[in-house]
Amino acid sequence: MSKHSPSLAALPAPAQAALARAGSRLRAHRLQRGWTVADMAERLLCSPTTWRALEAGKAGTSIGLLAHALWLFGEIDSLDTVAPAPMGLAANRRVRRKAGSTAPGVIDENERDF
Template identity: 75%
Template sequence: MSITTLPAPAQLALVRLGQRLRAHRVQRAWTLAEMAQRLMCSPTTVRALEAGKPGTSLGLMLHALWLFGEADSLDTVAPAPAALAANRRVRRQAGRAAPGVLTESERDF
């Protein structure tokens, strides 16, 4: 997947996240090789992560955030809806498909 195939806001968010990861690495005076060793990947993969390439693993991203003590920051990325957080059943409106689910009329095969 190329970064240019993402919507512009998503592309920018990935680039900014990569820049923040690089800033954390530089602040600790870790080289790319040292960071790669800690993440158990290649320096090329660390470069891709810091560049905000969308093809890098989410697991690797989380591992990098964990190394910097920032793994908990993901809780604010997509907080659970209030009803779900309150352990209540969330119902959708009758006749509407759940978000992200194709209806029969939308299928093209």
């Protein structure tokens, strides 16, 4: 059964095209290994129809299924390049702590018993 969602129906053409290209690359990886659709579905614990939807670039397929497929193909690191954080936000970013709390791994003077 296909998923009907206003957000999926409004998916822009460039996004649809990118999903179709990703699906084609997944199909190429599968064919390079000589695996059938049924083989992939068995390895991913999904139905052959779900795998075909991922290869077709259908927007409603699970990102977890995509990650599992990339792992099977030895390409899981390629997922790290999806939507990289802007350099200004990724570098030198401080983590907020509650006021009065100590940094992780630091023992407060009141906790020392020697």
